[in-house]
Amino acid sequence: DEGSATATSQSNDVEYTIPVSIGTPAQVLQLDLDTGSSDLWVFSTETESDQVNGQTLFDPSQSSSASYMDGYTWSISYGDGSTSNGDIYTDVVTIGGITVSSQAVEQAQSVSATFTRDSASDGLLGMAFDSINTAQPSQVETFFDNAQSSLDSFLFTADLKHNTDGSYGFGYIDSSLYTGDITYVDVDNSQGFWGWTSGGYAVGSDDYVTTDIVGIADTGTTLLLLDDSIVEAYYNEIDGSSNSDTYSGYVFPCSSSVPSFTFGVGSTTFTIPSDYMNTGAVYDDDSTCFGGLQSSSGTGTNIFGDVALKSAFVVFSGADSPTLGWATK
Numbered sequence: 001d002e003g004s005a006t007a008t009s010q011s012n013d014v015e016y017t018i019p020v021s022i023g024t025p026a027q028v029l030q031l032d033l034d035t036g037s038s039d040l041w042v043f044s045t046e047t048e049s050d051q052v053n054g055q056t057l058f059d060p061s062q063s064s065s066a067s068y069m070d071g072y073t074w075s076i077s078y079g080d081g082s083t084s085n086g087d088i089y090t091d092v093v094t095i096g097g098i099t100v101s102s103q104a105v106e107q108a109q110s111v112s113a114t115f116t117r118d119s120a121s122d123g124l125l126g127m128a129f130d131s132i133n134t135a136q137p138s139q140v141e142t143f144f145d146n147a148q149s150s151l152d153s154f155l156f157t158a159d160l161k162h163n164t165d166g167s168y169g170f171g172y173i174d175s176s177l178y179t180g181d182i183t184y185v186d187v188d189n190s191q192g193f194w195g196w197t198s199g200g201y202a203v204g205s206d207d208y209v210t211t212d213i214v215g216i217a218d219t220g221t222t223l224l225l226l227d228d229s230i231v232e233a234y235y236n237e238i239d240g241s242s243n244s245d246t247y248s249g250y251v252f253p254c255s256s257s258v259p260s261f262t263f264g265v266g267s268t269t270f271t272i273p274s275d276y277m278n279t280g281a282v283y284d285d286d287s288t289c290f291g292g293l294q295s296s297s298g299t300g301t302n303i304f305g306d307v308a309l310k311s312a313f314v315v316f317s318g319a320d321s322p323t324l325g326w327a328t329k
């Protein structure tokens with residue numbers, strides 16, 4: 001099979017959600033497809049009611065195909081400090097026309113404030129590798145792994161767009177979504193992520209700097225998070241920029257002009273346009289803007305999040321030796 005689903009940009013590209021059908025009859029939730037984690041979890045009728053804020057709740061009691069996984073629990077914490085946990089049912093899950101008949105659907109019994117506030121997302125669809133799934137007493141598999149036998153090709157694609165809807169493809173590559181060739185790079189999934197190494201970077205029209213940047217392709221992280229040396233070189237080019245404690249990152253006057261950012265992929269390069277590098281005004285001052293490039297110090301890895309991924313058509317190819325494909329669009 002092959003299929004695709006609309007990737008809806010939420011709140012100016014903070015995250016991208018897709019419709020996921022769960023249960024019989026189908027209950028459709030908007031989930032944040034996240035290549036940086038491996039738990040499929042949903043807001044549920046089991047979620048603490050004071051932690052729900054407009055999200056659509058999955059109700060296993062209304063699904064004739066739901067089956068409780070007795071004794072199973074899950075508990076996840078993300079690097080930004082947000083957390084969620086609960087118990088697990090299996091049920092039929094369909095995404096972009098691809099159906100997995102018995103997918104572990106982790107029910108949130110508790111979520112942290114970040115998720116409560118995020119009314120645009122009814123949960124996460126983890127699409128990293130099974131080794132970092134948090135289910136106990138034993139791990140459960142991702143939708144991507146469970147769908148492998150029914151996908152024409154064992155891959156999914158991301159065509160994320162700036163302030164508009166893009167798409168995720170499953171099991172096939174839609175050649176109308178990109179131009180030129182797809183450049184494939186090796187993936188190191190030893191940490192459970194879509195890990196890869198970029199060959200270097202350039203700030204605006206400055207010279208390209210050849211240097212290995214080891215990072216992950218992460219649709220679940222909004223920003224591009226890189227080493228301090230690169231981040232400092234970038235903000236040196238923006239008048240009035242500073243690393244703000246108040247806003248926990250680099251900010252600059254919204255009137256400043258902002259350079260593009262280029263990163264290496266194999267023997268080619270991709271350029272993030274200037275307007276993707278400005279995420280807009282901070283919450284309490286509309287003349288101060290927050291940068292799309294921020295420091296990765298403290299994260300344990302460089303993260304090519306949505307700011308970088310939406311500059312390309314990206315193929316997540318999950319054979320035994322997984323690869324990442326990048327194409328211009």
Ligand SMILES: O=C(CNCCc1c[nH]c2ccccc12)Nc1scc(-c2ccccc2)c1C(=O)NCc1ccccc1
Pocket residue numbers: 015032034035036037078079080081082114115118121218220221222298299300301303
């Ligand atoms: O967890 C994921 C992917 N799922 C995110 C789901 C999610 C987590 N809050 C969410 C809030 C809304 C929607 C989805 C999510 N990626 C990785 S790998 C390493 C780190 C990390 C480790 C240590 C320190 C920092 C990052 C993260 C991380 O926390 N990213 C989110 C983030 C990164 C920076 C700032 C904010 C969030």
